[in-house]
Amino acid sequence: xxxxxxxxxxxxxxxxxxxxxxxxxxxxxxxxxxxxxxxxxxxxxxxxxxxxxxxxxxxxxxxxxxxxxxxxxxxxxxxxxxxxxxxxxxxxxxxxxxxxxxxxxxxxxxxxxxxxxxxxxxxxxxxxxxxxxxxxxxxxxxxxxxxxxxxxxxxxxxxxxxxxxxxxxxxxxxxxxxxxxxxxxxxxxxxxxxxxxxxxxxxxxxxxxxxxxx
Amino acid sequence: xxxxxxxxxxxxxxxxxxxxxxxxxxxxxxxxxxxxxxxxxxxxxxxxxxxxxxxxxxxxxxxxxxxxxxxxxxxxxxxxxxxxxxxxxxxxxxxxxxxxxxxxxxxxxxxxxxxxxxxxxxxxxxxxxxxxxxxxxxxxxxxxxxxxxxxxxxxxxxxxxxxxxxxxxxxxxxxxxxxxxxxxxxxxxxxxxxxxxxxxxxxxxxxxxxxxxx
Numbered sequence: 001x002x003x004x005x006x007x008x009x010x011x012x013x014x015x016x017x018x019x020x021x022x023x024x025x026x027x028x029x030x031x032x033x034x035x036x037x038x039x040x041x042x043x044x045x046x047x048x049x050x051x052x053x054x055x056x057x058x059x060x061x062x063x064x065x066x067x068x069x070x071x072x073x074x075x076x077x078x079x080x081x082x083x084x085x086x087x088x089x090x091x092x093x094x095x096x097x098x099x100x101x102x103x104x105x106x107x108x109x110x111x112x113x114x115x116x117x118x119x120x121x122x123x124x125x126x127x128x129x130x131x132x133x134x135x136x137x138x139x140x141x142x143x144x145x146x147x148x149x150x151x152x153x154x155x156x157x158x159x160x161x162x163x164x165x166x167x168x169x170x171x172x173x174x175x176x177x178x179x180x181x182x183x184x185x186x187x188x189x190x191x192x193x194x195x196x197x198x199x200x201x202x203x204x205x206x207x208x209x210x211x212x213x214x
Numbered sequence: 215x216x217x218x219x220x221x222x223x224x225x226x227x228x229x230x231x232x233x234x235x236x237x238x239x240x241x242x243x244x245x246x247x248x249x250x251x252x253x254x255x256x257x258x259x260x261x262x263x264x265x266x267x268x269x270x271x272x273x274x275x276x277x278x279x280x281x282x283x284x285x286x287x288x289x290x291x292x293x294x295x296x297x298x299x300x301x302x303x304x305x306x307x308x309x310x311x312x313x314x315x316x317x318x319x320x321x322x323x324x325x326x327x328x329x330x331x332x333x334x335x336x337x338x339x340x341x342x343x344x345x346x347x348x349x350x351x352x353x354x355x356x357x358x359x360x361x362x363x364x365x366x367x368x369x370x371x372x373x374x375x376x377x378x379x380x381x382x383x384x385x386x387x388x389x390x391x392x393x394x395x396x397x398x399x400x401x402x403x404x405x406x407x408x409x410x411x412x413x414x415x416x417x418x419x420x421x422x423x424x425x426x427x428x
Contacts, residue, residue, distance in 0.1 A: 041391070125339050126387035159404050162384030163377075173340035174372060190373050197411035198244030203369070 019097040025063045027053040032074035037116040039123070042071065075120055079134030082110070082117060086203060089214050096146035101191050103142065107135065107168060108187035111175045121170065122172045129165045139164060146198065153199030164194055239277045241267040246288035251330040253337070256285065289334055293348030296324070296331060300352065303428050310360035310412060315405050315422040317356065321349065321382060322401035325389045336386045343379045353378060360412065367413030378408055 031053035032110035035041040044160055046067060050057045064070040090099040110118040121128065129136055143160045152160070171190050175182040188209045195205035245267035250256040260281060264271045278284040291426055304313040324332040335342065343350055357374045360366035366374070385404050389396040404421045409419035 011215070086351040122340070126336070126384055129384060129387060153410075155405075155407060156400060156403060158388060159385070159400055159407070162388050163381040163404055163407060166380030166382070166384030168380070168382075170340055170343060170376030171373070173343060174376050177344070184368060186373055189370060190377055193367075193369055193373070193377060193411045196413075197407045199410075201417075202413075 009173050019060070024053075024055050024059050026054055027059065027072050028063055028070060029077060032070050033078060036071070036074055036078065039119060042067070075124060076133050077129065078117055078120065079128070079131070082107070082114075083134050083138050093214075095151065096142050096149060096199070097151045097204075098208055098211075100142045100146065100198075101195060101211070102214060103138065103207070104164065104168060104191050104194065105184075105187060105213060108171055108175070108190070109184060111172060111179065111182075112184070115176070118172050118176060122169065122176055125169060126162075126166070128169075129162060136161070136165065143198075151198075151200070153179060155198070160198065163197065167194060229334070237277070238267075238269045238273050240279055241269055242274065242284055243288050243291060246284050247292060250285070250288055250292065250334050253333060256281070289338060290345065290347050293336065293342070293345070296321070296328075297348050297352050307428075310356050310363060311365045311409060311412070311418075312422055313423070314356045314360065314412075314427075315409060316428060317349075317352065318378065318382060318405050318408065319398075319401060319423070319427060322385055322404070325386060325393065325396075326398070329390070332386050332390060336383065336390055339383060340376075340380070342383075343376060345368055346391060350375070350379065357412075365412075365414070369412070374412065377411065378393065381408060 028049065031049050032041075034052065035044050035049070038044075044067075045051050046060050047057055049067070050060050050069065060070075064073070086103045089106065093099045093102065105173075107121075110121065117176070128134065131137070140157055140161055143152065143157045147154060167190055171182075171187060175186070192202075192205045192209035195208055196202055196207070242263065245263050246255075249258050249263070258281075260274050261271055261298065263281070264274050265397060274284075278287070279380055300317045303320065304316050307313045307316065321335075324335065342348070345351070353375055354371055357366065357371045357378075361371070385396075385401060387414065389400070406416075406419045406423035409422055410416055414422070
């Protein structure tokens with residue numbers, strides 16, 4: 001009996017189980033994502049989460065070891081989606097400095113376009129800098145590409161990344177705390193100065209940070 | 215009867231009370247400061263705090279509405295002391311760019327000189343940017359002085375402040391998380407790039423960020 005035919009014979013029930021498992025997990029994450037809108041999401045009970053997800057209470061621990069693990073997965077999914085949107089918006093841009101400007105400007109504007117995601121970013125804070133999905137790896141790739149192409153000065157990528165990430169988190173904190181006085185021009189001014197920090201001259205930094213967004 | 219003589223006659227007992235009140239408050243803050251060394255300080259009970267302070271359990275609420283209020287006061291005191299140290303170290307420096315470099319380099323080095331204060335800064339995070347004592351007001355004064363004297367480019371002080379503060383918090387996060395691989399030269403590189411961001415040319419930024427500290 002070949003492994004293939006053995007697999008064929010035995011596969012049907014496990015596959016159905018796998019699909020059910022995946023569906024339950026997806027429902028839990030979807031419910032957690034809805035809850036992220038509320039700044040006090042971490043206080044929701046597991047019973048509330050499984051009820052919102054329309055899955056059995058007992059199934060929670062088949063998928064997640066703890067509530068924070070579920071919310072981390074939900075946050076990772078949201079940020080990965082935002083990262084994919086930036087990828088799509090910058091796919092035709094070959095200059096890493098220009099792609100950097102677009103990505104950071106879109107991310108700052110989350111305060112207006114997706115305030116709940118901006119709030120999640122602000123709440124997660126610096127721990128996001130260590131993430132292996134979402135925004136941090138994309139930022140690192142851009143910084144390294146910018147250095148390789150000679151667009152950016154020769155700075156430790158980690159130092160550049162914490163400076164950019166920290167500045168962006170600082171802006172989100174400022175903007176979310178005073179939405180009536182901060183606007184997009186503050187974000188663009190920060191991007192302009194970050195481009196100068198990375199080594200661009202001020203005139204070009206201004207052009208890139210004020211250009212129409214794709 | 216003049217108000218003065220009335221005060222003279224009635225003052226003795228209240229003054230003694232005031233001194234006792236001030237002493238109890240100072241003891242509570244001192245106990246809280248000791249506890250800040252432990253990353254889980256917020257979990258300590260009020261009974262543990264009053265016992266460590268050697269004051270009556272009931273006296274706590276005469277001074278603080280809540281445990282976070284006490285710890286906030288303790289953090290504010292620690293950071294105000296660090297700010298005063300920076301003031302002393304930079305009192306002879308007339309150039310705001312140079313004073314900025316010294317202050318940020320000392321603050322980054324807290325990871326080595328006072329790791330518990332560095333940890334408190336990292337834990338408090340962006341909320342420190344809104345503080346009216348400690349580091350935030352000193353940073354704002356330097357940024358405004360640097361702009362007035364023409365040393366720094368014309369940037370909204372709030373934007374410059376969140377970029378500097380966010381970068382510094384990012385560096386503390388990075389350094390505290392990997393003390394074996396990060397060192398002072400990373401901090402100085404960040405300061406160099408922040409000076410470039412603020413408008414200095416790269417050569418001068420390098421000089422200021424690598425000069426011997428006072």
